[in-house]
Amino acid sequence: MRQTLFRLALTSLAMTLLGLSAPALAQLSIEITGAGTNRMPIAIADFAGDSVVSQALTAVIRADLDHSGQFSLIDPGATPLSETTQVNYSDWNSRGADALVTGSVTTTPDGRYETRFLLYDIQKQAPLGGQAFISSSAQLRATAHRVSDFIYQKLTGVAGIFSTRIAYVVKSTGRYELQIADADGANAQTALASREPIISPTWSPDGTHLAYVSFEAKKPIVYVHSLATGRRHVVANFKGSNSAPAWSPDGKQLAVVLSKDGGSQMYLINADGSGVKRLAHSSGIDTEPRFSPDGQWIYFTSDRGGSPQIYRMPATGGDAERITFQGNYNVTPRISPDGKSMAYIARTDGRFQVALMDLATKQTQILTDTSRDESPSFAPNGRMIIYATEINGRGVLATVSIDGSIKQTLSVQAADVREPAWGPFVK
Amino acid sequence: MRKLLFAAAVSLLLAACGSQPPAPEQTGAGAAGSAQSAARNGAQSQAVSSDKLDMTSLAALKDPRSILSKRSIYFDFNQYVIKDEYQPLIEAHARFLIANPTMKMLIQGNTDERGSREYNVALGQKRADVLKKALQLLGVKEDQLEAVSLGEEKPRNPGHDEAAWAENRRDDMLYSGEY
Known part of the structure; x- marks a missing residue:
């Protein structure tokens, strides 16, 4: 794109x-003026790996889900969690999260980024699936939107429109x-x-x-x-x-x-x-x-x-x-x-x-x-x-x-x- | 209107006979020769009479003393009926177009800013079409006229009150070379 x-x-x-x-030159800026009444609490952990790239990615994913009006963001804490990290369901449950996303960003030999993530249902104590993407630095934002689309689709049953x-x-x-x-x-x-x-x-x-x-x-x-x-x-x-x-x-x-x-x-x-x-x-x-x-x-x-x-x-x-x-x-x-x-x-x-x-x-x-x-x-x-x-x-x-x-x-x-x-x- | 058609017919007849002033003339002012004939008209009207304006000359289109320098008619909210007060203006422009059959007119219909942009394009078109039809009824040839709409897109008054809206519910008449 x-x-x-x-x-x-x-x-x-x-x-x-x-x-x-x-x-x-002039960019659109978003202001939220009304949110849904039943927002699903979700935690998007910082991804493991390159912390700068991870911050950029997860910031876009969080903003997407927040702006949808259908999710409320739970503070994930400061510790990055990769998709291979064992999830402590009862801990996330006590923090109020119904869903959790973990992941990682690694640099490939040709200088691109590999993003992997996993989505969990905390109530059911089960992973709901994940994906992996290879992208250039210019494509990272688009990758984040695709992660958001996956999460939205899995949790609401409706296709996401973030991309x-x-x-x-x-x-x-x-x-x-x-x-x-x-x-x-x-x-x-x-x-x-x-x-x-x-x-x-x-x-x-x-x-x-x-x-x-x-x-x-x-x-x-x-x-x-x-x-x-x-x-x-x-x-x-x-x-x-x-x-x-x-x-x-x-x-x-x-x-x-x-x-x-x-x-x-x-x-x-x-x-x-x-x-x-x-x-x-x-x-x-x-x-x-x-x-x-x-x-x-x-x-x-x-x-x-x-x-x-x-x-x-x-x-x-x-x-x-x-x-x-x-x-x-x-x-x-x-x-x-x-x-x-x-x-x-x-x-x-x-x-x-x-x-x-x-x-x-x-x-x-x-x-x-x-x-x-x-x-x-x-x-x-x-x-x-x-x-x-x-x-x-x-x-x-x-x-x-x-x-x-x-x-x-x-x-x-x-x-x-x-x-x-x-x-x-x-x- | 009957009188107007008669006057138009007389002017055409006189033009066909190659009559000289003071009767209306210069019906042969083509697109190519318009600058020349405009200059000639200007010179003549000065030579013949300094205060009597030739109402079929190109100079009359821009002369503030001439009714032809008035180019707009205004409409009520959501309406596309021409008000009686504009009849003399429309008749003057019809006479001019009949006397100058190679001149073309672009009629631009406009609306105020309220409502759908596309619906306003259609409403402005209605306003342009009624003026076109009025000119045709007065004897202007269809191929001299194009009626288009600018909808709410080109407000003359950028304000957001009734005074501004009234100014923007409007047809404008533009002649060849002005658009």
């Missing part, structure tokens, strides 16, 4: 048009940057910088490309950007406006909104910009299309009923069915990875908030206590939603768990952050 980003930085230097791509990435737009005075960072906000890289707005970044299903809308030509145009090469191509630049790209689950097509035939209407177009065909006809606004994960449906926002509401239609075309009925402003549908629920933005008493609907029962819940929420995006494990909001007049990103209990904000100093998109699992 780092290598990819490095190549991205290099190739983008050649793109003088917009003067692109370097490690971003995933997020895309978002940073706006400072007269400058817009499309950035990509690790899910914990580290390693921010700029994929595109422009003097004109960039909106609606969205990841291709395989995580290799981003589609987005750029206003650099004084009108909205849809691009697809390769993260490996830093090159991009125009997908939709028809007369009028071109916006709201959404990938089909197979990554071959995009749903886009074009005004070329009058009004904002939905079309399907191949990812290379060929083969545009109209999806639906309505007299009002149709926008913000999103495929359901199974590719069967396209959810979208329309004002055909007099106010903006969410509808869905078969992805092959056909009649639309209204999904939201409460309130007079429901927009930006995002379907969960399991296809069972929908996050969207609902306006209630002048506040715009992230709402979650169970698509089977139509039960809805407001997840946030902020009031300028936009652009919700599910983590690929479906447990968290990242969205844009405003705190003290500044644009920030925030995450919320799907039960509304675990909350964090991610902000950049002296700039607005907006338009988050959570990337897919890394293969």
Whole structure:
């Protein structure tokens, strides 16, 4: 991944048009604003071996688990514990730990690092498994995230998202940057910088490309950007406006909104910009299309009923069915990875908030206590939603768990952050 | 509107006959020759009359005395209906475009900052489309017009209150060379 980003930085230097791509100067910083009520107590011991490398690794693992809101960290003491150390279960039990991680870091003959670790269930007095990784020093952070993913998956039964990435737009005075960072906000890289707005970044299903809308030509145009090469191509630049790209689950097509035939209407177009065909006809606004994960449906926002509401239609075309009925402003549908629920933005008493609907029962819940929420995006494990909001007049990103209990904000100093998109699992 | 169409037809007719001032003219100002004809227009309007402005000349687009220098119309919250007060402005721009058929206009629709960015792109598009349609009804050719949306992305007033929002719910009219 780092290598990819490095190549991205290099190739983008050649793109003088917009003067692109370097490690971003402003990094996202995380603040935890709400934690889960049932946090599992876990101790992450310092790993044996190189103490500096061990500290760097375990600090990232601890921060990952702490930020997840599902674990509380138990003081592991100052003594490093390797994966071969005999575990004193009753001692850890009396310290309040339900789980323990031990491990080691050793230097390989070619100057890389070998990380080994073991996870224990203290209650059951049994190891739950472990892994070994070889990594360069530049890959240590990624290794730590993979250790966190393993621990999270074993203890919660749900895949971890610590190795995933997020895309978002940073706006400072007269400058817009499309950035990509690790899910914990580290390693921010700029994929595109422009003097004109960039909106609606969205990841291709395989995580290799981003589609987005750029206003650099004084009108909205849809691009697809390769993260490996830093090159991009125009997908939709028809007369009028071109916006709201959404990938089909197979990554071959995009749903886009074009005004070329009058009004904002939905079309399907191949990812290379060929083969545009109209999806639906309505007299009002149709926008913000999103495929359901199974590719069967396209959810979208329309004002055909007099106010903006969410509808869905078969992805092959056909009649639309209204999904939201409460309130007079429901927009930006995002379907969960399991296809069972929908996050969207609902306006209630002048506040715009992230709402979650169970698509089977139509039960809805407001997840946030902020009031300028936009652009919700599910983590690929479906447990968290990242969205844009405003705190003290500044644009920030925030995450919320799907039960509304675990909350964090991610902000950049002296700039607005907006338009988050959570990337897919890394293969 | 009927009167306007009549005036437009007369101006086209006069132009076709190669009539001389003071009637509106210079309908042949092409993209290539526009600088030249602009200069000619400027010279003529000075020579013919120093206080009477030729409302179809390129100079009139920027002259603060001309209604054509006004380029914005404003909308109510979440609305895309053109208010009556803008009808004279729209008619003036229609006359200009009819008199200058090689001139093109980019209509940029804008919204205030509230709500979804993409929905606001669509709302701004509605606002741009209604103006485009109004100009077409007045006789402007479709290929002279492009209606696009900037959504909430380019606020003229960066504030966060009703006064700022009202200023940002807007269509802007840009002519060839201005975008």
